[in-house]
Structures are given as C-alpha cells and as structure tokens.
Amino acid sequence: MANDAPQYDCLTCGACCASQSPGESYVLLNEADIQRLRGTGLPILTLQVQDSDPPETLEALPTKRDPNGTKVCIALNGCSGGVNACSIYEQRPRACRVFELGGYFCQDARRRFGFPV
Ligand code: SF4
Numbered sequence: 001m002a003n004d005a006p007q008y009d010c011l012t013c014g015a016c017c018a019s020q021s022p023g024e025s026y027v028l029l030n031e032a033d034i035q036r037l038r039g040t041g042l043p044i045l046t047l048q049v050q051d052s053d054p055p056e057t058l059e060a061l062p063t064k065r066d067p068n069g070t071k072v073c074i075a076l077n078g079c080s081g082g083v084n085a086c087s088i089y090e091q092r093p094r095a096c097r098v099f100e101l102g103g104y105f106c107q108d109a110r111r112r113f114g115f116p117v
C-alpha cells in the first residue's frame with residue numbers, strides 16, 4: 001500500500017518551533033515534562049492563569065529570537081524556517097511528541113514560512 005504521508009524534512013523546516021503567541025512563553029508543560037527537563041538547564045516560565053479564582057499557574061518553555069529574528073522556542077538550535085534541531089529532543093515536552101508530522105498544525109506552520117504542503 002502506498003504511503004501518502006508527506007515527506008517533510010523537519011531538520012530544514014522547524015516551522016512548528018516558531019511561536020505565534022504574543023507573550024514570551026511557548027510550549028506548555030505538564031508535570032512529566034518538568035521532570036524530564038530537569039538537568040537540561042533550560043529556564044521554565046510560570047504563568048498566572050488570567051481571571052482564575054483561586055489563582056492558578058501554568059508552566060511553559062520560554063521563547064528567544066533565532067539568528068533570523070524569529071521568535072522561537074528557547075530549546076531550538078539554528079533557525080526556524082531553516083537548518084535547525086531541537087536541543088532537547090530526547091527530553092522534549094509531550095506537546096512536541098504528539099505533534100503530527102503532516103497534520104493540520106504542521107501544514108499551517110509550514111505555510112507561514114512559504115514551504116510546500
Ligand atoms: S512544521 Fe511539520 S515538517 Fe516542519 S518541523 Fe514541524 S513537524 Fe516537521
């Protein structure tokens with residue numbers, strides 16, 4: 001049976017590691033993610049959930065600017081939209097593990113960089 005999955009090369013794309021959010025946080029983290037990220041040396045942001053009563057918080061990986069000036073996940077090496085690699089690939093958060101290559105959000109991210117889908 002033919003494999004219709006798109007043959008995208010993540011290591012020359014990285015579009016999904018660029019942040020679209022207006023703030024300085026990107027990938028949300030669960031408890032298991034936080035445990036896995038211990039020892040990577042990466043900072044973890046604690047965010048106040050707006051209008052929560054009682055107050056609630058969420059943890060997230062922060063962003064940085066890549067060499068092209070694009071706001072990206074702090075764990076990205078290289079450039080979103082170019083040669084790149086996740087510096088914590090083995091410890092990457094669940095949200096990144098379940099991200100579907102060729103899925104809606106992948107194609108949406110690729111379109112933002114003008115890549116074929
Ligand atoms: S947007 Fe899709 S092809 Fe690009 S790096 Fe992410 S999963 Fe890979």
Ligand code: SF4
Pocket residue numbers: 016017027073074075076077085086087088089092093096
């Ligand atoms: S943790 Fe790695 S795969 Fe996930 S958004 Fe950041 S750089 Fe990309």
